[in-house]
Amino acid sequence: MTAGLRRFAANRLAVAGAVVLGLLVLFAVLGPLAYPTDQVTTDLASANLPPGADGHLLGTDALGYDNLGRLMVAGRVSLLVGVLAGALATIVGTVWGAVAGYVGGVVDAVMMRVVDAGIAIPAIFLLLVLSTIVRPTVGMMIVVLGLVSWLVPARLIRAEALSVRTRDYVVAARAMGATHRRTVFAHVIPNTVGTVVVNATFQVADAILLVAYISFLGMGVQPPTTDWGAMLNDGISFIYQGAWWLILPPGLAIVLVVCALNFVGDGLRDVVDVRGRAA
Amino acid sequence: MSGGPGNGATDDVVLRVHDLRVTFASAAGAVEAVRGVDLEVRRGRVVALVGESGSGKSVTSLSALGLLPSTARVTGTVELADGDVVHDVVTTPEQQLVDLRGRVVSMVFQEPMTALNPTMTLGDQVAEAVLNHERVPRAVAHERAVELLRAVGVPDPGRRARQYPHELSGGQRQRVVIAVALACEPDLIVADEPTTALDVTVQAGILDLLRDLAAQRGTALLLVTHNMGVVADLADEVAVMREGRVVEHGPVARVLGAPEHEYTRRLLAAVPPVPPASAVVREPGAGAAPDPGPPTGGGETVLDLRGVSLDYRVQGRHVRAVERLDLTVHAGEVLGLVGESGSGKSTAGRACLGLLAPTEGEVLLLGTSVARARGRARRRLLADVGVVFQDPGASLDPRRTVGESIAEPLVVHGRDGRRLTGPERRARVRELLDAVRLPSGAERRYPHEFSGGQRQRIGLARALALRPRLLVADEPTSALDVSVQAEVLDLLRDLHAELGFGCLFISHDLGVVHELTDRVAVLRSGRLVESGPTARVFSAPREVYTAELLASVPAPDPAQQRARREARHRLAAGAVG
Numbered sequence: 052m053t054a055g056l057r058r059f060a061a062n063r064l065a066v067a068g069a070v071v072l073g074l075l076v077l078f079a080v081l082g083p084l085a086y087p088t089d090q091v092t093t094d095l096a097s098a099n100l101p102p103g104a105d106g107h108l109l110g111t112d113a114l115g116y117d118n119l120g121r122l123m124v125a126g127r128v129s130l131l132v133g134v135l136a137g138a139l140a141t142i143v144g145t146v147w148g149a150v151a152g153y154v155g156g157v158v159d160a161v162m163m164r165v166v167d168a169g170i171a172i173p174a175i176f177l178l179l180v181l182s183t184i185v186r187p188t189v190g191m192m193i194v195v196l197g198l199v200s201w202l203v204p205a206r207l208i209r210a211e212a213l214s215v216r217t218r219d220y221v222v223a224a225r226a227m228g229a230t231h232r233r234t235v236f237a238h239v240i241p242n243t244v245g246t247v248v249v250n251a252t253f254q255v256a257d258a259i260l261l262v263a264y265i266s267f268l269g270m271g272v273q274p275p276t277t278d279w280g281a282m283l284n285d286g287i288s289f290i291y292q293g294a295w296w297l298i299l300p301p302g303l304a305i306v307l308v309v310c311a312l313n314f315v316g317d318g319l320r321d322v323v324d325v326r327g328r329a330a
Numbered sequence: 331m332s333g334g335p336g337n338g339a340t341d342d343v344v345l346r347v348h349d350l351r352v353t354f355a356s357a358a359g360a361v362e363a364v365r366g367v368d369l370e371v372r373r374g375r376v377v378a379l380v381g382e383s384g385s386g387k388s389v390t391s392l393s394a395l396g397l398l399p400s401t402a403r404v405t406g407t408v409e410l411a412d413g414d415v416v417h418d419v420v421t422t423p424e425q426q427l428v429d430l431r432g433r434v435v436s437m438v439f440q441e442p443m444t445a446l447n448p449t450m451t452l453g454d455q456v457a458e459a460v461l462n463h464e465r466v467p468r469a470v471a472h473e474r475a476v477e478l479l480r481a482v483g484v485p486d487p488g489r490r491a492r493q494y495p496h497e498l499s500g501g502q503r504q505r506v507v508i509a510v511a512l513a514c515e516p517d518l519i520v521a522d523e524p525t526t527a528l529d530v531t532v533q534a535g536i537l538d539l540l541r542d543l544a545a546q547r548g549t550a551l552l553l554v555t556h557n558m559g560v561v562a563d564l565a566d567e568v569a570v571m572r573e574g575r576v577v578e579h580g581p582v583a584r585v586l587g588a589p590e591h592e593y594t595r596r597l598l599a600a601v602p603p604v605p606p607a608s609a610v611v612r613e614p615g616a617g618a619a620p621d622p623g624p625p626t627g628g629g630e631t632v633l634d635l636r637g638v639s640l641d642y643r644v645q646g647r648h649v650r651a652v653e654r655l656d657l658t659v660h661a662g663e664v665l666g667l668v669g670e671s672g673s674g675k676s677t678a679g680r681a682c683l684g685l686l687a688p689t690e691g692e693v694l695l696l697g698t699s700v701a702r703a704r705g706r707a708r709r710r711l712l713a714d715v716g717v718v719f720q721d722p723g724a725s726l727d728p729r730r731t732v733g734e735s736i737a738e739p740l741v742v743h744g745r746d747g748r749r750l751t752g753p754e755r756r757a758r759v760r761e762l763l764d765a766v767r768l769p770s771g772a773e774r775r776y777p778h779e780f781s782g783g784q785r786q787r788i789g790l791a792r793a794l795a796l797r798p799r800l801l802v803a804d805e806p807t808s809a810l811d812v813s814v815q816a817e818v819l820d821l822l823r824d825l826h827a828e829l830g831f832g833c834l835f836i837s838h839d840l841g842v843v844h845e846l847t848d849r850v851a852v853l854r855s856g857r858l859v860e861s862g863p864t865a866r867v868f869s870a871p872r873e874v875y876t877a878e879l880l881a882s883v884p885a886p887d888p889a890q891q892r893a894r895r896e897a898r899h900r901l902a903a904g905a906v907g
Contacts, residue, residue, distance in 0.1 A: 219725035220735075223792070226683040226802075228712030229742045237738075241729045 055322040065318020068311035075308055079126030088120025091275060099289060102296050110296040112285060121282060122300050128278035130308070132192050132262045137255030139197025144204030145247050149240050151205070152212025153231070163209065166202050174199040175264060182270035189272055192265075196258050204250050211243040218242075245323040252316035256309045263305050279305050342373040344518045344550040345394055345435070349406040352389050352398065352574075363389045365574035366406070371518060374548040376540075378561040378582070381571035382597075382811035383782075390571070391520045391554045394419065395435055396427040410434055411517065433463045436511040440523040442503035446495040452479070452506050453491025459513035478509040483539055500671075501532035508539065515547070522554040529670035529838065530882040534898060537563050537884070556811065558601050559884025562586055562891040570594045583888050598886060600816040602841035605868035607881035607894040629661030632714075632800045632832035633682055637691035640677050640856075651677040652856045654691065659832040661799060666847035666864060667836045668879075674856035679804045679836045683717055684708065696799060713743040716793030716831070720805035722785035726777040732788050733759050733773025739795040762791040766821060783814035787821060794825065801826075801833045807842060819846060840883050844868055852876050877901055 059065055086108070094115030102110040102118075109118040151162040177199060185191070215221060216239060224234045240247075263280030265271040271281055279301040286297025347369040354361045364386040371377045379387040392398050393408050396419045408419040412434045419427065431437075436459075439445040446455060456475035460466065466474075472491070479487035482505040495503055504524065511519050521540065525533035541564055544551050553565060561568050561582060568585045570578040570593065578591040589595045640652040652674040659665045669675040680686045681693050684700035692699050695711050703711050716739075719725040726735050737755045744750055750758070759773050766787040777785055786806060793801055806822070807815040823846065826833060837843050843850055844864060851861035852875070860873045871877045881898035885891045 219719040219721060220727040222680075222685065223717055223719065223725055223789075224738065224742075226685060226712065226715065226717045227739045227742055227796075228709035229738070233742065237730075238727050242727065244729070 058321040059318045062318040062321060064314040068314030068318065071307055071311040072315060075126065075304065075311070076130060079123050079130055082123040082126075083120060086119060086123070088117035090116055090120055090124050099292070099294055099297075101294075109300060110294075112282075112297055113289060118296055118300065121277065122279075122304065125277045125279050125282050125301065126304060128189060128272060128276060129259055129262055129280070129305075132189060132196065132278070133255045133259035133308075135193045136196035136200065136258040136262075137251055139193065140201040140254050140258070141204055141247060141251040142201075143197065144201035145208050145240060145243070147201065148205040148208030148210075149212045149235055149243065152209040153216050153235050153239050155213070155216075159209070163206075166205050169199075169202045172199075174261065178261070178265050179268065179270055182265065187265075187270070187272060189276065192262060192272065196261055200254060200257060200261070204247070204254065207246050207250055208240075208243050211246050212239050215239050215242045245320065248323050249316045249320050252312045252319060256312035256316075259305065259308055259312075343370055344373055344411050345369070345371040345552065346409040347390070347394070347406070348409070350390065350393060350408060351405045352386070352393060353403045354399075355401050355403070360403075363402075363574055364393075367571070367574075367576055369569060369576070369579075371550045371552050373517065373550055374544055375567065376544050376551040376553055376565045378553045378555060378565035378568045379571055380555055380558065380561055380568060380597075382556060382813065384573075385571040386574040387554050387571045388522055391522055391552055394518070394520050394552060395431055395437055396420075396422065396424075397431075397437075429463070432459055432516065433514045434516055435518040435520065436514070436516045438504075438507055438511050438519060438521040438524045440526050442500055442507050442527065443495065445507050446503060446510075448495050451492055451494060452498070456491070456506065456509050456513055459510045463514045474513070475509070478512055479506065482506070482509045482512070483535070484509070499532075500528055501535060504528060504532075504536055505539065508536075508543075512543070512547075512549075516549065518550045518552060519543075520552045520554070523556070524553070525560060526555070526557070530840070531670065531878060533560070534882040534884070534895075538895075540564060557884070558586065558598060558812075558886030559604065559891065562886050562888045563884040563895065570597070586886055586888060597813060600812040601886050602816075602819075602839070602845040604841045604883045604885045604894075605844045605880055607877075607883075607897040629663075629830075629832075631658050631694075632661050632696055633657070633659040633834060634694040634697075635678070635682070635691065636694065638678070638681060638688045638693055639690040640674070640681055640686055641689045642677070648689075650689075650856060652681070652853075655853075655856075655858055657834075657851055657858075657861075659800065659834050661832050662830045663849065664826065664833040664835050664847045666843035666850040667834060667853060668838065668840060668843050668850060669853035670838060670879075672855070673853040675836050675838075675853050676804055677856075678853070679802050679834065682800075682802050682834060683715060684712060709743065713739070713796050714799045716796070716798035716801045718786070718789050718793050718801065718803045718806045720808050722782045722789060722809060723777075725789045726785060726792075728777055731774055731776055732763075732780070735777070736762055736773065736788065736792045736795055739792060743796055745796070758795065759791075762795055765794070765825065766791045781814070782810050783818055786810065786818050790818075790822065790825070794829065794831075797829060798831055801831050802836070803833060804836045805838065806835075808837070808839065815842070822846070840868070840880060852879070874901065874904070 096115065097105060097111055098113050098115045100107055100111040102108060104110065107117050109122065112118055112121060147162060151159045178195060181195060221234060221238050224238055262271060262278055266278050266280030267284045269284055272278055282301040283298060286294065289297055347367055350364055350367045352364040354363055367390050379390060381387045389398065393404060394410065398404060404420050406420065409416050410419055410430060412430060417430060453472055453475045456478050457468065457471035460471040460474050476487045476491050479490055484490050484502060484505050498506065525536050528536060537560065540551060543549050555561060565582045567580065568582045569576045570585065570591065572593050578585055578589065578594045585594060586598065589598060635655050635657040637654045637656060638652060639650065639654055641648040642651050655678060657665065667675045667678065677686065681688055687701040693701060696714060698711055700711060736759045740750050740755050740758060760770055763770060763772055768784060768787060780788065807818050810818060819842065835843065835847055847864045849862065850864040850867050852859040854875055860867060860871065860876050867876065868880060871880060878898065878901050881894050881901055885894055
């Protein structure tokens with residue numbers, strides 16, 4: 052894979068994306084070790100302090116939580132939900148699409164109509180309705196987001212599988228008596244991996260955005276847990292008081308992570324191209 | 331005119347290439363594709379550029395039109411005579427080249443389907459070529475288009491002009507491509523493998539057309555091909571290219587008859603000898619004679635097709651691909667299944683692998699019906715069958731190492747009813763690599779690191795991993811250069827002699843089938859035309875179609891080829907009369 056890494060390195064935007072992503076993850080995961088703050092007890096005496104005041108580098112929010120520390124904790128939720136929901140969507144979508152494309156015929160038709168029906172329902176409304184019925188937790192958000200966003204990868208992978216299944220090496224595997232399961236998992240899915248990996252990065256970006264939407268509308272994870280979208284929602288009430296530090300940092304974090312993931316996806320497109328492997 | 335016009339051409343040289351060098355910049359450094367080529371093409375002459383893939387023949391031919399990609403660095407001169415003016419294509423700016431292309435030099439491509447625009451009528455496409463260079467009313471251009479279609483032998487050209495490319499056969503499409511090339515009566519036509527994508531009987535017709543055009547219109551032809559038979563049929567002169575250089579150049583009779591260069595000799599020796607053409611058919615119209623079976627007592631029957639009919643479903647409708655086919659392959663013999671594209675030979679091959687269930691009849695593998703076997707019984711049956719495909723690039727999973735690919739049958743089936751351990755598998759893979767003459771260490775590399783011939787040998791190793799009783803080989807050498815093909819065929823023959831499997835060898839190449847097989851079955855439009863011992867069928871065909879097929883294969887010897895051509899014309903005349 053060294054040649055693959057070299058090709059990735061040649062794509063400057065992708066490298067920049069990977070660096071930004073790495074830094075954001077470090078910030079969220081290890082940041083609190085370097086900059087410990089109290090994110091449990093509220094401190095209304097020091098609410099809405101501007102950056103720099105009283106040792107709070109990015110100020111504090113309406114409940115007196117340190118804003119920089121809150122950004123770290125919120126990042127954990129946003130990234131965790133994004134990555135796991137994206138992974139879930141990719142796995143379900145890949146297997147669904149690969150099976151539909153490989154089997155073809157009636158099975159394919161039925162499986163893809165299910166996908167079409169799913170795509171016809173706007174995911175955001177579904178999520179909003181769900182979160183008014185049950186109180187959302189992080190785990191539930193992951194499952195629900197994963198289950199509404201596997202539809203697009205399923206379509207993509209099916210198209211790939213349709214072309215892969217007619218290749219001679221797949222026919223050869225069937226001719227030598229390999230089981231259908233083996234053929235799908237050993238030959239069909241690995242040969243769609245380019246599409247899978249690239250799409251997975253976009254899935255993660257989409258999931259992070261979706262979490263942000265829902266939380267911004269107040270229907271996401273509930274306090275004291277928070278994520279970047281929820282921070283935006285909390286901060287918007289104080290925008291006219293000039294509390295820019297409540298809005299800009301989480302907004303910037305969302306934009307950065309989504310852009311970075313898209314750039315990394317572009318770079319991966321080159322890496323997973325087989326022909327360059329071990330060249 | 332700027333861009334290097336020379337003095338008035340006094341001789342009849344249409345194209346003069348001097349010391350042409352072409353280098354491509356790539357990520358892996360500069361690649362020299364052409365290293366100093368000199369070439370002359372005169373009016374009404376056919377010059378053939380022959381060589382194997384990567385020899386630089388296509389790059390040389392494209393340079394005559396200035397159609398090289400922008401990554402190419404070109405030095406030397408490529409002089410094109412335009413009436414009295416001579417242009418050096420290398421230095422001529424693009425705007426002027428546009429004027430030269432089509433009017434002075436034009437091109438015929440290999441793949442007639444992709445060379446035509448599928449959304450335009452054929453008449454429009456030919457007329458467009460006329461309008462590119464002449465200011466005439468559209469109606470006049472259309473009349474010219476119809477004339478041109480008639481000139482290239484398209485039947486009913488008035489009606490055909492209103493049709494679209496997909497409504498024509500491959501051969502007819504290639505005629506239209508030639509009509510487009512002829513539209514402005516160029517002095518030179520560059521034809522890059524113009525018949526490679528076509529069946530032999532169709533190829534023969536296109537070669538006749540090109541020969542007539544050169545003779546009657548005085549159009550010079552620069553023919554690029556890898557097929558020595560095509561060279562013998564059409565060319566006046568031939569230049570043999572290897573690694574970007576012309577290694578031998580001269581009149582076709584001399585180069586093919588008494589080659590001086592070692593490489594030319596090797597290339598010619600690698601061409602499988604074409605069975606002799608005969609203009610006579612024994613017992614004409616006697617129908618498909620019953621197959622007498624293997625010449626010598628023979629072994630047991632490994633494959634038995636009994637009245638097999640196969641259907642394909644196209645948009646809900648059933649299309650019959652094979653009609654009541656009877657075939658047998660015995661242990662230790664090679665049966666050739668020949669036919670042109672669409673004859674159903676590959677479909678029959680798929681049925682033998684159990685990939686397609688017959689609509690009627692039975693496919694018996696080792697006495698058991700494959701279509702009816704299920705589950706474990708079916709898998710055990712398939713363990714006795716190996717398969718090799720045409721495209722060496724597509725038949726190996728690009729994401730698995732060569733070792734994993736070869737070991738796959740071992741993983742799927744185990745051996746003697748038990749799973750193999752890792753070391754056992756690795757040992758068997760090394761054994762197989764050795765058998766197909768690949769170095770050890772190859773098992774750790776990926777398919778794209780190997781050449782086409784090597785990949786085909788890897789495919790063969792995988793097919794033989796379980797010591798099958800039957801090998802189905804579907805055009806295993808059709809995508810390979812002749813010298814590589816010869817190596818793979820040698821290997822196949824040796825392994826066959828050693829392992830004694832029965833082999834169904836599907837091919838359109840009668841030379842290869844002649845060389846390799848014991849018996850042959852000829853298929854046309856899904857029906858068995860004739861079958862029997864190869865030597866008998868090829869020396870004394872009973873059916874006109876077999877004789878025509880044989881006579882259409884061009885032989886790499888100009889004198890012999892002239893005789894074959896006449897035999898073919900006599901057969902065609904006989905068939906009509």
